[in-house]
Amino acid sequence: MEIKKICILGAGTLGSRVALQAAISGFEVKVYDITQKALDFSLNTMQKILHLLVKSGQLNKEDLASILARIEFTLDPKVAVADADFINESVTEEPEIKKKVWKQFGELAPEKTWFTTNTSYLLPSMFAEESGRPAKFCAFHFHDVFYSRVVDIMPHPGTDPSMIPMLEDLGRKLNQVPxxxxxxxxxxxxxxxxxxxxxxxxKLLxxxxxxxxxxxxxxxxxxxxxxxxxxxxxxIGLDTAWHVTHNLPDAASKAFAAHLKTYLDQGKLGEKTGEGFYSYPNPAYKNPDFIK
Amino acid sequence: MEIKKICILGAGTLGSRVALQAAISGFEVKVYDITQKALDFSLNTMQKILHLLVKSGQLNKEDLASILARIEFTLDPKVAVADADFINESVTEEPEIKKKVWKQFGELAPEKTWFTTNTSYLLPSMFAEESGRPAKFCAFHFHDVFYSRVVDIMPHPGTDPSMIPMLEDLGRKLNQVPxxxxxxxxxxxxxxxxxxxxxxxxKLLxxxxxxxxxxxxxxxxxxxxxxxxxxxxxxIGLDTAWHVTHNLPDAASKAFAAHLKTYLDQGKLGEKTGEGFYSYPNPAYKNPDFIK
Incomplete structure (x- = not known):
């Protein structure tokens, strides 16, 4: 079955980027989230990226209108998934939330729809069953879509193996390296x-x-x-790094997590707060003298 | 004390590169090894690099003669170290051999000479005492001198702290990032x-x-x-990787070392034997299709 219509669940940074690339690649895209604010953020994110892609010569200005016309934003789950060939889910990284979302959309989606999760740290087997069709369920994980063009295809033990070549093909159509x-x-x-x-x-630090x-x-x-x-x-963000590190069992990870925590306690989360190991927008490592 | 005369002990790949960069930077250099074959290899290595540096526009052809004139090759330890301000040692990575070499040169070297080892995996404290002047002894470790221009300065507990700024200065003069x-x-x-x-x-493999x-x-x-x-x-060479890995205590390292051993047993040591994980001179990863 050829995939033409893609539904993106979760209009955060990554979901918005996947949706935009899908529209650039010619797919019809529906973007779903639970608040209008999230959808507004998503459109804004896309417009910023489109501006950069035009500026760097990767897109023609004339094509922007037709790209955006292929994207529909919606707060209605039924509209989001109606006639979708393919879902890629990027909602909050909490197993309970993902379970709930997959239960809901597993019931709403037409029979033809393939299900994929864009989770960064969880495993597809944690919520494949909830979707009601675990054989049509696989992880399809993007990095940042435009600069780091890798898409990971990670089946869980119950995934139908025929999904893999289908996802490889789709990944390439989305300008990614599968x-x-x-x-x-x-x-x-x-x-x-x-x-x-x-x-x-x-550990060295x-x-x-x-x-x-x-x-x-x-x-x-x-x-x-x-x-x-x-x-x-x-x-990456020191909060994300701490989140990943502080649960690791070894002493070195715990020591580093404790060190990261001293930054978190000062509100220094990295580039996004203007301060982390370096100060932004002009961190020392970008100065040519740094490596002299 | 300003360093002008540098003695390189061990004319292997790395020793030869350090010696060559020292001569390019204007130092007088003596290169010592125990066989004429090693010294011939060293001169040959230098000529190949000089050819590449001229080809890439980093050196003028007219300067080659004066650069080579600043390098003297010798099999005589006394000649090697006579009047040396500075020694950098790159002999075989065996503690017993390094101890012997440092005992010998510690006795022969003039009082002014600073001692450094270019060891890759050993620690300076393993043979600093043998040199007879541990306070003037430090690791000064190059990566490949021309492409990877890092020089590590690693004191042992007995190193005179005044050596550090001196080595930072010398590292910069040798076109390295200390x-x-x-x-x-x-x-x-x-x-x-x-x-x-x-x-x-x-481990992933x-x-x-x-x-x-x-x-x-x-x-x-x-x-x-x-x-x-x-x-x-x-x-790097799969033999070197095996050498480092097989003594590590964790199960994942042992499993990977065992995997590396299957390559070693077939004589596949990597680029230098034409075969490793990839086949050379045209490994698959250099093909533009590899990341499409």
Whole structure:
């Protein structure tokens, strides 16, 4: 079955980006959320991205109207899912909320609809049953859609294997590089590696082996990268990092979580609050002298 | 005391690169090794690098003769160290060999000479005493000198703190970015983080969460990097990776070491043997289709 109509549940940062890319790729898109404020935020997010895509020459200005015309925002679950071929869900990362949403939309969706979750840290098996059609349920996880163009395909043990080539094909149509996560794994593939890197950086800091700057410098200069692990943490958000870290069982993670907490207690959550390991909008690591 | 004369002990790949950069930076350099074959290899290595530096416009062809004229190769320890202001040692990574070398050169070196080791995985305190002047002894560790321009400065507990600013200054003169490793740490800063990344990638592979290609793809596309952890492993050498991994205590490292061993048993050591996780000289990850 060819997918033409896509329904996005949850109009946050990531959901909005997936919806926008789907419209750019020519799909008809419905974006659902529970408040008008969320939908307004979503349209605003899309317009900002479209502006940047035109500015960088990736889109023509003339195409913007037809792209936006393919997107419908709605507060009505029935409208959102009517005739949808495909759902990608990006609601709050709480198993109970996701269960409720999937129960609701599993009942409302037409029989043809494929179900996917864009969860970042949970596993599809935690709420596949609630959808009422676990065989048509899989994780389909985007990173940021436009800069990091990876889409993870992660089946749960009950997923129909025929979903995988279908999702690979859809991922490519959405201008992403599909990656198959063969078994359920929290954090998929990339986040597992990123967390290992950040954990090592955190340990070097809390054990006072190196300074924030020298740890970042080592990574940036060796790999010719624009930021190091602490710059990355500032962009992820120290609250998110603390959330992931403080439940890990090992002593090094606990020590780093405690260190992150001292920033949280001062309201320093990273780039979004203007202050984290570095100060924004002009963090030290962006100064060319930083790696001289 | 200004450093003008540098002695390099061990004319392998890294020693030769440090020696060459020192000569490019205007220092007088003596390169010591125990066989003529090693010295011939060293000169050959330098000529290849000089050719590339001229080709890429980083050096003028007219300067090559004077650069090479600043380098003297010798099999005679006394000649190597006579009047040296500074020693950087890159001999075999075996504590017993390093102890012997430092005992020998500690006795031969003039009183003014500063001692540094370029060890990759050992700690300076393992052989600082043997040099007879532990206060003037520090790790000064290069990555590859020309592409990855980090130099780690890692004192042992007995290092005179005044060595640190001196080494930072010298590192900058050698066109490197100095990084201070405040406490002895095997693998310094960068290798600690790289090993964490590689360990996570190895675990994803041995637990069959992802394929070699999908793990590398995730890293490359998300970070816009030219290779992923398995491509990096091929360039490091699977024998080196096995050597580091197989002694680690955790089950995941042991499983990955066992996996690496299957490659070693087939003579597949990575890029240098033409075969590792990928086949060289045209590994799949360099094909633009790899991330499509």
């Amino acid at each position: 990656v198959l996560v063969k078994k359920e794994n929290p954090g998929y593939i990339f986040n597992t590696m990123l967390m290992a890197l950040i954990g090592a950086a955190g 809390t054990k006072e082996v190196g300074s924030i700057e020298d740890i970042d410098r080592s990574w940036m200069v060796n790999f010719h990268m624009p930021m190091g692990p602490f710059g990355i943490l500032d962009s | 990084v201070l490793v405040k406490k002895e740490n095997p693998g310094y800063i960068f290798n600690t983080m790289l090993m964490a990344l590689i360990g996570a990638a190895g 041995t637990k069959e969460v992802g394929s070699i290609e999908d793990i590398d793809r995730s890293w490359m596309v998300n970070f816009h990097m030219p290779m992923g952890p398995f491509g990096i492993l091929d360039s």
